[in-house]
Structures are given as C-alpha cells and as structure tokens.
Amino acid sequence: MGIKLVNIGFGNIVSANRIIAIVSPESAPIKRMIQEARDRGILIDATYGRRTRAVIITDSDHVILSAVQPETVAHRFNDKDNFDGDID
Structure with missing residues (x-):
C-alpha cells in the first residue's frame, strides 16, 4: 500500500490521504475553526x-x-514527484 506525503513547509510532511481541504486563514469562519481547534487541543502549528x-x-x-x-x-x-511508496 502506498502513502503519498505532502511537504507543507519547513520539512513538515502530511499524509495526502488524510487531507480534506486546504484553505486560506483570512475568513471569519476559518479563524473560528482555528480557535476552536486550539481550545480542543487538535491544532497543529507548523508555521515556525x-x-x-x-x-x-x-x-x-x-487543523x-x-x-x-x-x-x-x-x-x-497534485505533484507526481511527491513521495508515493511503502512505509515500513
């Protein structure tokens, strides 16, 4: 089974199979979603x-x-050069 990984910056990588959406943080609903994720402990900050x-x-x-x-x-x-292989 192959796992496709996506580089999200600064050497951080996310499984492409788990991504639902990639959005801009500018709108009020997204800002609320970020704050709610922070409060629930499910926010991952990979911005350094x-x-x-x-x-x-x-x-x-x-989030x-x-x-x-x-x-x-x-x-x-969408890049075909991303890692697409078996993880042991």
Missing part, C-alpha cells in the same frame, strides 16, 4: 512562528497551520 498562509483540515478533525500559500500546498498535493 511565521504568518499563517494556509490552513489544512484533515479527516481526523485536526494544521502552514506558512506556505494554499496554492503551493495544492500544487505539491
């Missing part, structure tokens, strides 16, 4: 202190913050 540019929502209800533009993450998500 930089400005949040993309919010990744997973099927496990986790991941990235400092990479949503378009860049989406391009990496």
